Amino acid sequence: MGAKLLCLFLASALVAYYVYIPIPEDFEEPWKVMLIAAAFRAATHLAEVADQLGLIHHVEALMLITTVEYIAPTSDENVTVMDTEFNNVGVRLYLPRKPSDGLRRAVVYFHGGGWCIGQAGMKPYDRLTRWTSNRLNAVVVSVNYRLAPKYRFPVQFEDVYLVMKFFLQRSVLSQYGVDPDRVCVAGDSAGGNLAAAVAQQLLEDSEVETKLKAQALLYPVLQSLDLNLPSYQENENKPVLSKSYMVKLWSEYFTSDSSLREAMASNRHVPVESSHLFPFVNWSNLLPEELKKGHVYTSPTYGSSELAQKYPGFLDPRAAPLLVSDARLRRLPLTYILTCEHDVLRDDGVMYARRLRAAGVPVTHDHAKDAFHGVMLFVLGPIELAVGHRLVNRYIKWLNENL
Numbered sequence: 001m002g003a004k005l006l007c008l009f010l011a012s013a014l015v016a017y018y019v020y021i022p023i024p025e026d027f028e029e030p031w032k033v034m035l036i037a038a039a040f041r042a043a044t045h046l047a048e049v050a051d052q053l054g055l056i057h058h059v060e061a062l063m064l065i066t067t068v069e070y071i072a073p074t075s076d077e078n079v080t081v082m083d084t085e086f087n088n089v090g091v092r093l094y095l096p097r098k099p100s101d102g103l104r105r106a107v108v109y110f111h112g113g114g115w116c117i118g119q120a121g122m123k124p125y126d127r128l129t130r131w132t133s134n135r136l137n138a139v140v141v142s143v144n145y146r147l148a149p150k151y152r153f154p155v156q157f158e159d160v161y162l163v164m165k166f167f168l169q170r171s172v173l174s175q176y177g178v179d180p181d182r183v184c185v186a187g188d189s190a191g192g193n194l195a196a197a198v199a200q201q202l203l204e205d206s207e208v209e210t211k212l213k214a215q216a217l218l219y220p221v222l223q224s225l226d227l228n229l230p231s232y233q234e235n236e237n238k239p240v241l242s243k244s245y246m247v248k249l250w251s252e253y254f255t256s257d258s259s260l261r262e263a264m265a266s267n268r269h270v271p272v273e274s275s276h277l278f279p280f281v282n283w284s285n286l287l288p289e290e291l292k293k294g295h296v297y298t299s300p301t302y303g304s305s306e307l308a309q310k311y312p313g314f315l316d317p318r319a320a321p322l323l324v325s326d327a328r329l330r331r332l333p334l335t336y337i338l339t340c341e342h343d344v345l346r347d348d349g350v351m352y353a354r355r356l357r358a359a360g361v362p363v364t365h366d367h368a369k370d371a372f373h374g375v376m377l378f379v380l381g382p383i384e385l386a387v388g389h390r391l392v393n394r395y396i397k398w399l400n401e402n403l
């Protein structure tokens, strides 16, 4: 009896430990958010344990979520859906069935998942891209770029870039009935990172004639230089994406070498030779007062040059699009940026919006005060959230009005 009681007590303590995360007061549906947060925490902890036991790489364990959530390409009365390849990279295509008066608009979409997990065919992504296609009567190309740990930077970037270049060819656009003047690149989280990097790179590429009309970046990851921004400090343990997990995903994009992760975790990974990059992410200048709150800007602490020599990717603008000069931002297309208050990545997006505006790029910056990272994925089944639907609708509305 005593042993059973003890077990029950331990089990309840464990459940309480997972479920109890202080939920900010401005969240609607706090219980659902708490359960979502607990489920994510449990999944990442289990993946860690399995990794430490040598059973499976922690990323591959999390990839099981992607597998469980997968659905095969399924057409409906409005949209024809198919999997194919562009330039040898897997894509899922959404082609509207409704007639169109003229050429259609197009969105090239990159899913999130920290460059490590995710799939165009995951239910929430399939739903988002299907809705986009249906509501805009637009062609949507959702890209299955290769993932870490098997493939490291710059493979993820190169895959999405190859798809973009393939699709932007006049002959291909014409084959799908797409207007070359109305193409947008979009993505969430790590996909927003890839979208921002692709939009920048296209400006430098003389082989591509077609210009993007717009970029839409949904709670994007934009820099790896300063991993101690006010948003990282305030949201260290908020639902779905903790600071330590974001650090892990960043380092995993380049290597499994734990010395990079450890240096990033203590924000001592940038060598003094790269000090000229810090003004690009200087939150002391780039954040509005209401987000600086009580935080005090301190000068960067530099680390050894060895890490940057071994893994130069983390200083490369194709991985960290905030690390380019204003001159390189100037010709970027019309931009939509969504940031969430309770997100470690909040300040990445806020600073990019600020820098783009200063460079003369028209920017719509939506800041959701009652939302956390990844919230647009919670639009299905028992874990759907009203705030997820609201933000999805805002993004699609912006596309509809601006693309």
Ligand SMILES: *[C@@H]1O[C@H](CO)[C@@H](O)[C@H](O)[C@H]1NC(C)=O
Pocket: 076, 077, 078, 134
């Ligand atoms: C097809 O489009 C109509 C009108 O937008 C919508 O009411 C309907 O739910 C859509 N069907 C599916 C399967 O999404």
Ligand SMILES: *[C@@H]1O[C@H](CO)[C@@H](O)[C@H](O)[C@H]1NC(C)=O
Pocket: 278, 279, 282, 284, 285, 299, 300
């Ligand atoms: C950041 O901005 C502050 C305020 O303008 C300035 O004092 C500081 O030198 C800057 N630091 C870097 C590394 O750019």
